[in-house]
Every structure is written in C-alpha cells, then in structure tokens.
Amino acid sequence: MEEQLVKASAHGAMASGALLLPLAATLLLLFLLHDCWFSPALKRRRLRLAGFRGPAPSFPLGNLPEITATMAAMPPSSASVSIGSADIHGGVFPYFARWRGSFGKVFVYWLGTEPFVYVSDPAFLRSVAGGAPGKLWGKPDVFRRDRMPMFGRGLVMAEGDLWARHRHVIAPAFSSTNLNDMVGLMEEATEKMLSEWTALAANSASSAVVDVERGVVRNAAEIIAKASFGISTTDSDSNDVGARVFEKLQAMQTMLFKSNRLVGVPFARLLHLRKTFEAWKLGREIDALLLHIIHRRRHSQSHDTASKKRKDLLSLLLLAGNNGNGKQQQDQRTMTGRELVDECKTFFFGGHETTALAVSWTLLMLAAHPHWQDALRQEILEFIPTNEGTQLEAAKLGKLTKMGWVLNEVLRLYPPSPNVQRQALHDITLSSPDTEKKTVIIPRGTNMWVDVVAMHRDEALWGTDASEFRPERWAAGGGCGDRMGYLPFGFGGRVCVGRNLTGMEYRVVLAMVLRRFELSVAPEYRHQPRVMLSLRPANGIQLLLTPLPAAAASNNNTSTD
Numbered sequence: 001m002e003e004q005l006v007k008a009s010a011h012g013a014m015a016s017g018a019l020l021l022p023l024a025a026t027l028l029l030l031f032l033l034h035d036c037w038f039s040p041a042l043k044r045r046r047l048r049l050a051g052f053r054g055p056a057p058s059f060p061l062g063n064l065p066e067i068t069a070t071m072a073a074m075p076p077s078s079a080s081v082s083i084g085s086a087d088i089h090g091g092v093f094p095y096f097a098r099w100r101g102s103f104g105k106v107f108v109y110w111l112g113t114e115p116f117v118y119v120s121d122p123a124f125l126r127s128v129a130g131g132a133p134g135k136l137w138g139k140p141d142v143f144r145r146d147r148m149p150m151f152g153r154g155l156v157m158a159e160g161d162l163w164a165r166h167r168h169v170i171a172p173a174f175s176s177t178n179l180n181d182m183v184g185l186m187e188e189a190t191e192k193m194l195s196e197w198t199a200l201a202a203n204s205a206s207s208a209v210v211d212v213e214r215g216v217v218r219n220a221a222e223i224i225a226k227a228s229f230g231i232s233t234t235d236s237d238s239n240d241v242g243a244r245v246f247e248k249l250q251a252m253q254t255m256l257f258k259s260n261r262l263v264g265v266p267f268a269r270l271l272h273l274r275k276t277f278e279a280w281k282l283g284r285e286i287d288a289l290l291l292h293i294i295h296r297r298r299h300s301q302s303h304d305t306a307s308k309k310r311k312d313l314l315s316l317l318l319l320a321g322n323n324g325n326g327k328q329q330q331d332q333r334t335m336t337g338r339e340l341v342d343e344c345k346t347f348f349f350g351g352h353e354t355t356a357l358a359v360s361w362t363l364l365m366l367a368a369h370p371h372w373q374d375a376l377r378q379e380i381l382e383f384i385p386t387n388e389g390t391q392l393e394a395a396k397l398g399k400l401t402k403m404g405w406v407l408n409e410v411l412r413l414y415p416p417s418p419n420v421q422r423q424a425l426h427d428i429t430l431s432s433p434d435t436e437k438k439t440v441i442i443p444r445g446t447n448m449w450v451d452v453v454a455m456h457r458d459e460a461l462w463g464t465d466a467s468e469f470r471p472e473r474w475a476a477g478g479g480c481g482d483r484m485g486y487l488p489f490g491f492g493g494r495v496c497v498g499r500n501l502t503g504m505e506y507r508v509v510l511a512m513v514l515r516r517f518e519l520s521v522a523p524e525y526r527h528q529p530r531v532m533l534s535l536r537p538a539n540g541i542q543l544l545l546t547p548l549p550a551a552a553a554s555n556n557n558t559s560t561d
C-alpha cells in the first residue's frame with residue numbers, strides 16, 4: 001500500500017512537473033511577447049494618436065536598418081569638409097538631418113523596440129522637460145544597461161533617491177575652492193605635454209606638425225585620474241595600482257567604443273557575448289583595483305594627518321562621510337566602497353574626453369582664426385605676464401573673459417556631448433499648440449533624444465551666421481536668447497556636475513599652450529567631425545606648432561638656471 005502511495009505521489013510530481021514546464025514556457029513566451037511586441041506596439045499607437053509622426057519602424061529593428069544604410073553611404077573618413085562648413089549636422093547625424101527635413105524638429109523614431117522622441121526644438125523641450133516637468137524624466141534604461149561596465153550606478157546613470165543623495169555629496173566637491181587647489185596638478189601634467197611638443201619642434205628645426213588631439217586627450221586623462229583618485233598614468237604607487245587602473249580604464253573604453261551593438265533590439269547582446277563578457281571582466285578587474293585604492297585611502301585618512309589634506313575628489317567624498325575623527329559616520333553622505341568605485345569611474349569616463357575635445361576643437365578654431373588666437377594670447381599676457389613665472393593662479397585665470405567667449409562658441413559649434421537623453425518615468429501630459437488636440441500624452445517608458453548639434457547650429461535660433469566661429473556673439477550676455485537652445489552640459493537638475501572643472505582645466509591648458517606656441521592648421525589636416533559617442537575629429541587634429549620667441553627665451557632661462 002505504502003509502495004503504491006509513493007508511486008502515486010512520484011507519478012503526481014512528474015505529472016505536475018510535466019504540466020509546470022509548458023506553463024512556465026507559456027508564461028515566459030507571454031512575457032517576451034508583451035515586452036518585445038505588445039508594449040512597443042501600444043506605445044507606437046499612443047504616440048501616433050498624440051500626433052507624433054516619424055519614419056515607419058520595422059520589427060524588431062525599428063529604424064536601425066535605415067540608420068545603418070545612411071551611415072554606410074557616407075563618404076570615407078579620409079574625405080573632408082571645409083572648417084567653416086554649414087552642414088556638419090548632415091555629416092554627424094545624416095539620418096536625423098534627413099528625417100528632420102521630412103518630419104520637422106520633433107518626431108518619433110525607433111531603436112529596435114525602443115521609441116525615441118527626437119527633439120531639436122527648444123520650445124517643445126521646455127514644455128515637456130523644463131521646470132517642474134523635468135522631474136518626470138530619468139535616464140534611459142536602454143543606455144544604462146549598455147554602459148553599466150563604464151559607469152555602474154554612478155551619478156550619470158543613477159536614479160531617484162540614490163541620484164539625489166549622490167548629487168548632494170558630489171556637487172560640493174566641485175566647488176571653486178576645491179578646484180582652485182587643482183590648478184597645480186593641471187599645470188604639472190600640461191607642462192609634460194608641452195615639453196614633448198617643444199622637443200618635436202626642436203627636432204624639426206623650427207615648427208612641428210603635431211596631432212594635438214592625441215596629446216590633449218592623454219593630458220586630460222592624466223589630469224582626471226589625478227583629480228579624481230590621486231593616481232597618475234606614470235608615477236605609479238608602490239603596487240603599481242595607479243598605472244594598472246588607468247590602463248584598464250582606457251582598454252574598456254576602447255572595447256565598448258568599438259563594439260557595434262544593436263541598441264534597443266531584444267536579445268542583441270547575445271550576438272556580442274564575447275565582447276560583453278570581456279567588458280564585464282575588465283569592469284570587475286577595475287573595480288577590484290579601485291576598491292584597493294579606496295580601502296587604503298580610508299585607512300590612511302584615519303591614521304595619517306597628511307592624507308587628510310589630499311584634495312582629490314575621492315578624498316573629498318571620503319571626508320564628506322567622515323565625522324571629523326577619521327571615522328566614517330553612517331549618514332546620508334556616507335558612500336559605500338562600491339558607490340565610490342562607480343563615481344570614480346564616472347568621473348574618468350564622463351570627464352576626460354569631453355574636456356579634451358573642448359580643448360582640441362578650440363586649438364583648431366584658433367589655428368584657423370589667427371586674429372582670435374592673437375586676441376587670446378594678448379589677454380593671457382595682460383593678466384598673467386610671463387615675467388611672473390609659470391605658476392598660474394585661479395583668480396587670474398578667471399579674468400580671461402575672451403577665453404570664456406571662445407569656450408562658449410566652441411561648445412556651441414562642436415559640442416563634445418552631441419546629444420542629451422531622457423526616459424519618461426510616468427505618462428507625461430502636455431498641452432500642444434501644434435496639434436488639434438488639447439493635450440498630448442507621452443507614454444511612460446518613451447525615450448527622448450535631444451539633438452544638441454542641430455539646435456546649436458539652427459539659423460532660426462542663432463541667425464544666418466550660425467555656422468560661423470564668432471566668439472563675439474557671447475560678449476553682452478550672449479547666447480541665442482533661449483536657454484534651452486544651448487545645452488553643451490545638458491539641462492535641469494541633471495546638468496553636468498563637472499562643468500566648472502572643465503572651465504578651469506580649459507583655461508590652464510590654453511593659457512600654457514598659447515604662451516608657448518603659435519598655431520596654424522597643418523596641410524595634412526582633414527576636417528571631418530564624427531560622432532563616436534562624443535563629437536570628435538575623425539582623423540585627429542594636425543596643427544603646425546611654432547615655438548614663440550618669448551617661450552624660447554623663458555626656456556633658455558630655465559635651462560641655464
């Protein structure tokens with residue numbers, strides 16, 4: 001009897017197992033159908049009803065085939081356009097330029113099964129995301145997953161309470177007092193770059209052709225690594241941790257940059273398993289090395305007074321969660337080791353290339369517009385005469401007004417971050433002057449892609465000289481009269497937290513370069529701005545550098561001292 005009962009229950013278990021399996025498979029299928037097909041189809045219908053038009057998507061790639069085909073039809077990277085070209089938008093975002101022509105400044109397109117509202121109209125942007133409605137938007141999940149190895153849950157990707165807490169701790173670390181203390185390290189790194197350039201010029205008798213972008217990116221990486229966590233690419237600490245972290249951070253950036261992922265397409269990651277796996281593996285190695293640095297710093301901060309005086313961002317974040325006795329206090333400002341790792345990576349990835357591109361594009365613009373180069377050099381010599389020595393002071397750098405105009409103008413024409421993205425956290429209702437309906441609803445989960453390049457070169461906003469380099473347009477307050485029309489650092493509560501650090505680094509590097517060299521565009525330079533995450537020159541920036549007599553004299557003085 002007992003045996004029969006056991007058999008019966010085993011049979012029952014098998015039967016229910018046999019039932020459970022197809023049930024689980026059906027549920028999984030339903031879930032996938034909902035996620036990949038039903039939910040996007042519903043959003044598409046709602047967006048259409050709301051009056052949004054756009055190119056017809058296919059399933060499951062959305063508009064990716066058209067984007068890929070348009071990019072493939074572009075001229076090769078060796079082709080170039082004139083430096084003052086009006087059509088860089090058609091070169092960097094050819095598909096948006098085409099759709100903008102057909103559907104206007106606001107339309108919907110699809111990356112895989114992810115809908116994106118494309119926006120290049122400041123008035124529309126203000127109505128959906130300016131002021132209070134700004135809180136209804138977060139960062140797109142589709143990019144968060146993609147860029148996890150780079151930023152983790154750092155500030156760029158954080159959301160809700162986590163974001164608010166981190167922003168509250170991080171923003172004060174970028175105060176002008178703290179940044180002033182970083183001028184010395186910026187100067188030290190830049191001096192190394194300039195010495196290399198001087199040596200090149202000496203080897204070529206008088207002037208040298210230098211790819212300034214390459215040097216400036218390396219210099220910015222050195223500065224950000226020192227400013228963020230006090231490590232350097234060259235002078236490694238006893239365990240060589242600094243140099244290894246740096247190497248791996250750069251390797252990861254290259255890997256993520258090269259891997260051609262089908263953003264928004266369900267399961268596309270499976271096609272790039274090896275690259276995804278390698279990026280995650282590198283990410284874990286970087287995390288372990290950074291954790292090591294953080295533990296050591298925590299330890300030394302509680303035992304060593306000299307360490308408390310360190311001014312890098314990591315030390316400032318550790319001090320923010322410190323009760324003054326060197327003991328971490330568990331309050332809102334305390335970050336865990338994991339959180340600190342993610343923030344350090346975020347500063348590295350978010351901070352160095354963007355700043356380097358701002359400097360590089362500026363060097364090109366000054367080489368192409370010698371009167372502006374002269375004007376800046378004169379301004380520098382007026383406020384920071386060379387006979388005061390090479391030491392730069394933050395207060396004097398702050399007086400370089402024309403340099404500020406030039407920075408604004410370069411960020412307008414060549415914004416290193418060519419787009420800003422958001423995702424609707426709720427259904428967003430707005431009144432629409434453009435459609436017959438009284439209100440428009442953007443469904444929760446819809447992404448928004450703000451085309452910064454298009455807005456920054458829009459003649460309706462900036463006038464018919466929109467494509468020209470005219471820093472004087474920033475003289476009297478400047479701008480285009482619409483704050484949402486100029487967004488190099490994003491907008492609202494999520495505006496870039498590192499913009500003052502960029503301003504400081506920009507001034508230090510430019511002041512040093514312009515005091516030392518005269519710049520002109522080298523014949524081999526091919527102007528072709530391209531978007532590869534950032535807006536960058538496809539072929540580097542080759543300039544002819546001629547050492548200035550005053551610099552030569554001060555170098556001679558230094559060498560005879």
Ligand code: HEM
Pocket residue numbers: 155156157167224346347348350351352354355358415416417419420421487488489490491492493494495496497498499501502
């Ligand atoms: C020219 C230089 C830079 C440009 C063009 C730039 C651009 C941007 C943009 C467009 C955003 C997104 C804003 C938004 O979503 O509305 C952003 C966010 C951010 N940037 Fe920068 N950035 C630069 C320099 C830096 C530097 C030097 C750092 C740090 C060392 C930095 C750290 C960050 C962080 C942490 C965020 C996230 C802010 C948040 O979501 O609260 N950036 N930046």
